[in-house]
Amino acid sequence: MSATEPEHFERVVLPHLDAAYNLARWLAGNDHDAEDIAQEACVRAFRFIGGHRGGDARAWLLAIVRNTAFSWLKKNRPRAVVSIDDDEIAELEDPAVAAGALHGADRNALRAALEALPLEFREAIVLRELEGLSYKEIAEIAEVPVGTVMSRLARARRQLQNHFARKGDSP
């Protein structure tokens, strides 16, 4: 380990700790597991810091967090890690009602709706909407083709829209 690596780590990793924790938290579903996953990811990031040669540090760190989280989930909650990429995309039940319900949706309602999404859909939404990453960056982090990212985003959004369309319909 060179003397510069801890400095490099502080410079490269620490500014993105919030992003790392955010992804871990959304994937793990609770504070305690998220903190464990984020910590382990930081340990790995520190060990692999020599492998980071420029490029976007946040995307690099998020890829480590993602891998750490999925390994953890496969071991501890195997049922959460079920790929559903082959599912048909549902029809949007009522776009206007969905839009109306979304305008009035509060933070808790949005959080709950997002938490109810399947893991890989939730991941796509968090990376796209909360972290603002591009399709290409998400594809690299999730290790899937860009087409799969687009498909997951479309399905995830459709589930969220229908969730709120149904809410909007009920009195």
Place this chain on the structure above:
Amino acid sequence: MNCAEARLLLHAHADGELDAANSLEFGRHLKSCAACAAEDASLRALRTALRSADLNYRAPASLRTDVRQFVRDLEPEAPRPIVPLQWLWKWLALGLAATALAVVSLRPTGISEHDTQLNEVVANHVRSLQADHLMDVASSDRHTVKPWFDGKLDFAPDVQDFAALNFPLIGGRLDYLDGRAVAGLVYRRNKHLINVFVWPATGPMKHETEARRGFSVIRFTAKGMHYCLVSDLNPTELEELAGLLEK
């Protein structure tokens, strides 16, 4: 552009991933198609809601403190604990089987510049080779495990199988601790997995047993090597293995 095409491009357009020509065509279609326009409006409402609700979680202060501490512990010039133990435990608990035992040994300070450079070369090499699993070589045969480390370490760890004493050797792993490559030996006691990292001693280390986060830890120096054992195994049984390794 027809509706089927427009629906395919809806998300890419909203995400700003559509090229100029397609964006233009898409915009034209929306103006002439109420159904697609409604879909687009719903999508935009969703995106606006998600973005304005501030759904991001922020790292707790304790996490930031732990990470900073971890980095400081590894700062070469700073006085530090031999291994960032609390991190190692967490990592073991997560990355390895829930029941892991590690043996860690330490590199002395005051190593020559030449050694430092050598360490770095080895460390970088090791990092590129390291895989994220318990074992790089799975074997109960010490004649398989020991040669596996040849060329991967600058020392030859003593590899023994204690199957007859209920500590079967199940494999080995290359690992990385405190700035250098260490041998990781994996043993088992009943259902408890045991990881053993070994590396050359630079001075005597007192035989110590500690408990941390449910893991037992034993550190000692024997036969010119530093060892640090970590396990959820009870300390008494862990001492048994320590005793065998010390012989």
